[in-house]
Amino acid sequence: VAKFISLLASGIALGAVxxxxxxxxxxxxxxxxxxxxxxxxxxxxxAYIAVxxxxxxxxxxxxxxxxxxxxMLFVGVALERVAYAPLRKRPQMVVVISTLAASTVIxxxxxxxxxxxxxxxxxxxxxxxxxxGGAVISDQRLVVIGVVAVAVVASMLVLKRTAIGRQVRSLxxxxxxxxxxxxxxxxxxxxxxxxxxxxxxxxxILIAPxxxxxxxxGFDLMLSAFAAAVLGGFxxxxxxxxxxxxxxxxxxxxxxxxxxxxxSTLPFILMLIVIAVRPSGILKASAQRL
Amino acid sequence: xxxxxxNWLSQLQRRLTGPAQRSTQSAWRRFLAVAVFLLAVxxxxxxxxHSTLNQNLVNLWxxxxxxxxxxxxxxxxxxxxxxxxxxxxxxxxxxxxxxxxEGASFWVSLIVSIAAVSLVAAIIALALxxxxxxxFAIATLAVTEIGLVVFQEATSFTGPDGxxxxxxxITVFGHPxxxxxxxxxxxxxxxxxxxxxxxxxxxxxxxxxxxxARENGAVARSSGVRVEWLQGSxxxxxxxxxxxxxxxxxxxxxxxxxxxxxxxxxxxxxxMLILGGSRSVWGPIIGAGIYVELPQLLxxxxxxxxxxxxxxxxxxxxxxxxxxxxxxNQGVAYLRxxxxxxxxxxxxxETNHAGTVTDVxxxxxxxxxxxxxxxxxxxxxxxxxxxxxxxxxxxNVRVHFxxxxxxxxxxxxxxxxxxxxVVGPNGSGKTTLLNALTGVVPAQGDVTIxxxxxPLGRSGALRRAGVFRCYQSPQVIDPLSGTENVMMGSxxxxxxxxxxxxxxxxxxxRHERERxxxxxxxLRRVEHSEVANLEGASLPYGQxxxxxxxxxxxSGAQLIMFDEPSAGLNHVETEHLSTILRDLKAQNIGxxxxxxxxxxxxxxxxxxxxxxxxxxxxxxxxxxxxxxALVADAYLGAQA
Numbered sequence: 001v002a003k004f005i006s007l008l009a010s011g012i013a014l015g016a017v018x019x020x021x022x023x024x025x026x027x028x029x030x031x032x033x034x035x036x037x038x039x040x041x042x043x044x045x046x047a048y049i050a051v052x053x054x055x056x057x058x059x060x061x062x063x064x065x066x067x068x069x070x071x072m073l074f075v076g077v078a079l080e081r082v083a084y085a086p087l088r089k090r091p092q093m094v095v096v097i098s099t100l101a102a103s104t105v106i107x108x109x110x111x112x113x114x115x116x117x118x119x120x121x122x123x124x125x126x127x128x129x130x131x132x133g134g135a136v137i138s139d140q141r142l143v144v145i146g147v148v149a150v151a152v153v154a155s156m157l158v159l160k161r162t163a164i165g166r167q168v169r170s171l172x173x174x175x176x177x178x179x180x181x182x183x184x185x186x187x188x189x190x191x192x193x194x195x196x197x198x199x200x201x202x203x204x205i206l207i208a209p210x211x212x213x214x215x216x217x218g219f220d221l222m223l224s225a226f227a228a229a230v231l232g233g234f235x236x237x238x239x240x241x242x243x244x245x246x247x248x249x250x251x252x253x254x255x256x257x258x259x260x261x262x263x264s265t266l267p268f269i270l271m272l273i274v275i276a277v278r279p280s281g282i283l284k285a286s287a288q289r290l
Numbered sequence: 291x292x293x294x295x296x297n298w299l300s301q302l303q304r305r306l307t308g309p310a311q312r313s314t315q316s317a318w319r320r321f322l323a324v325a326v327f328l329l330a331v332x333x334x335x336x337x338x339x340h341s342t343l344n345q346n347l348v349n350l351w352x353x354x355x356x357x358x359x360x361x362x363x364x365x366x367x368x369x370x371x372x373x374x375x376x377x378x379x380x381x382x383x384x385x386x387x388x389x390x391x392e393g394a395s396f397w398v399s400l401i402v403s404i405a406a407v408s409l410v411a412a413i414i415a416l417a418l419x420x421x422x423x424x425x426f427a428i429a430t431l432a433v434t435e436i437g438l439v440v441f442q443e444a445t446s447f448t449g450p451d452g453x454x455x456x457x458x459x460i461t462v463f464g465h466p467x468x469x470x471x472x473x474x475x476x477x478x479x480x481x482x483x484x485x486x487x488x489x490x491x492x493x494x495x496x497x498x499x500x501x502x503a504r505e506n507g508a509v510a511r512s513s514g515v516r517v518e519w520l521q522g523s524x525x526x527x528x529x530x531x532x533x534x535x536x537x538x539x540x541x542x543x544x545x546x547x548x549x550x551x552x553x554x555x556x557x558x559x560x561x562m563l564i565l566g567g568s569r570s571v572w573g574p575i576i577g578a579g580i581y582v583e584l585p586q587l588l589x590x591x592x593x594x595x596x597x598x599x600x601x602x603x604x605x606x607x608x609x610x611x612x613x614x615x616x617x618x619n620q621g622v623a624y625l626r627x628x629x630x631x632x633x634x635x636x637x638x639x640e641t642n643h644a645g646t647v648t649d650v651x652x653x654x655x656x657x658x659x660x661x662x663x664x665x666x667x668x669x670x671x672x673x674x675x676x677x678x679x680x681x682x683x684x685x686n687v688r689v690h691f692x693x694x695x696x697x698x699x700x701x702x703x704x705x706x707x708x709x710x711x712v713v714g715p716n717g718s719g720k721t722t723l724l725n726a727l728t729g730v731v732p733a734q735g736d737v738t739i740x741x742x743x744x745p746l747g748r749s750g751a752l753r754r755a756g757v758f759r760c761y762q763s764p765q766v767i768d769p770l771s772g773t774e775n776v777m778m779g780s781x782x783x784x785x786x787x788x789x790x791x792x793x794x795x796x797x798x799x800r801h802e803r804e805r806x807x808x809x810x811x812x813l814r815r816v817e818h819s820e821v822a823n824l825e826g827a828s829l830p831y832g833q834x835x836x837x838x839x840x841x842x843x844x845s846g847a848q849l850i851m852f853d854e855p856s857a858g859l860n861h862v863e864t865e866h867l868s869t870i871l872r873d874l875k876a877q878n879i880g881x882x883x884x885x886x887x888x889x890x891x892x893x894x895x896x897x898x899x900x901x902x903x904x905x906x907x908x909x910x911x912x913x914x915x916x917x918x919a920l921v922a923d924a925y926l927g928a929q930a
Contacts, residue, residue: 035424035427035428082604083604086608087607087608090611092423092424093371093423093424093427094607094611096371096424096427097560097564097603097607098603098604098607098608100557100560100603101557101561101599101600101601101603101604101607102600102604103600104554104557104596104597104599104600104603105596105597105600105601105604107596108594108595108596108597108600109597111596112593112594112597219553223431223432223435226428226431226432227432230425230428234424261443262439262440262443264435264439265435265436265439265440267432268432268433268435268436269432269436271428271429271432272417272418272429272432272433272436275417275418275421275425275428275429276417276418276421
């Protein structure tokens, strides 16, 4: 039973982590209509900046985390300027390739900067743990769950209640019409990239203490977040959270008992099944006028 | 003696190539280019190997070229954004290494491995056949991740940690190829084979249909192109080429490891195709060369190579959307003094059916067969009945978008040789009705064609039952020529797949010639023969409009739906159009005409249906309908 509870808890925590990564992806997708394949490397970069803040600059954990969050806003803007702005008029799949290229560049830059040794990022709440039903759960996991809840609710409120949120929603619904009505497309694109990079960094610095930081750290999380987004019907914030919980639980519970060696493939298998069964998904290209 | 050779050559030329005169030349050039390329590589490489070239790198270039050429089929031609080409390479390599370890000969390993990978690819293609763009990209990325884990974990199959050492070398006639130069010849032979297979594809209807499916899937599908099937088969053969590359990789290097097929290489393959040019077969080969050579040029800054790749990829997609080959073709076109507009869009497009059939003027005057006739044009549905027999019966068609009911229980019947007009104010559901019938939007209702039920919601189903739809905004496939655009709507679906391209070429060419003749006649009928060889992208609105109509005429359908065919046409053009439509009626073809011009409807239609807010408010002869007060209300608002 202790194993089950511990697996359940880590499943939920993993789900929360994936949801946090997915949140940035979906926000960007809603606002710009593209899927950012560089999102994973942004997660990694955020964690590395925090590590750098602690080890090189000599900051404490929390100031280093804040510094990373702040710097990542600018990374987001830079990414938008370089990999998205020049291609706004081109087919969306072209932008996917450009984000992929940006991901390669950032990844190579990190490996030049920090080398390929895995690094540790301490937790802002220390290494204390609590005991629930015989299972040991670290405080850091609870922090992750709390932050995700706050981030999701805050994003939803912004989308529902503010003028910017309305513009983002209208863009997600019908880009052309929204543009014609004066939605500030450029401004929103820049903002969305910045916010999305911010969330990527948030995910990075919260998850890194639970594991080690290496170059593929964020990429693997991004793939799970893709799976979560597909399960949740690509586009809704609530959907990605539910999808992320499913992915986290399946990976921990199913992978914890059977399929141990192949646990990491489970989200992808789930995702393939969903795509095979519901091919058009919710992510249908906006209906063509015929 | 020279005469004999000449004869033999022209005979060969005829056997290999398409129907028309000019297309023969273009075909000839394609094979010539392949021959020149192979010859140049065969001459240059062995002589330069000790001075300027590194044999190992040349071999790697050929290996990557093979994989990238496969990716060109998947992404360049079919437009499928697949991330799993490296897994297909890895699959081929591991399979073959495993089989060799179990004692199979090289050739058995090669063939079995490629077959196995093709089977896996076919299953993936089937599962993902309807996944579009992002979904397909993400799903194939998932396939890659699963594949990498499997290679790592299935150690009894792959080897400890997914690495295999001492794979046996390539063996030809019992003679193992151990020197790098020997392997070079084997790899060049492999690439040469793929280049020939590619030339055969690009000189067949596969190219046209696959481009149409890539550019405008919905329209290709409703014209009867088997989009999923075609894209799936391109995915399978592209993956098979990846497997070939992997098998050769294993036997050339004697080693397979998971790091040989990492995500870096997956991005690298994108780089090769996009840098070289995704619209030309030479693109991936040039790109692979640059990918392999670049680190050599940058030895002093080797650690920056990934950054350099990434930056190049970014710059290329921003500055040169069609890569180096695109820029080259554009430059050539510019030097030839063509207009820049055409060049930009044409990139690597060479129209292979471009020529005019030389004897087109000797053909009998326009008489499109509505039921086969002497031509071998196959019309899908049964025999054509007498005039007035019921052709289409659609009962109680309903379309709703959430709470909005756009078409509310509309019934429509069309007899042979009858034209039914559908009019109504904007938003009354006219186009949606056509969309419902042709499966573009989900709908309920019962549809029968010639008494046989046809399921709603399946795009190709109605087309194959003999119904063709012309769209409100002309759906011209930009990279294809005018003739090719019309041929796309042909009712003759025989030999349009890979079997026709690679095996049954004689039969394929016969069908192509028929399709081409029909298309050119349709173009002459709309008096726009001049667009036959022009690229779709270069056509102005009026010509696009008439191209759409020509596609309908060339469709050999029993029932044609026209959606606002007269929109944007002037008085004379509209007059001409109504003559064409009356001619179609005279050939016993049923018509549904949605339009706003009352005079035009009067001139063409026997009956008119008036829609308002998705319901039929009036039905009858044009005269009856126009005098109906409800109709005046619908259009002009209630009179006080």
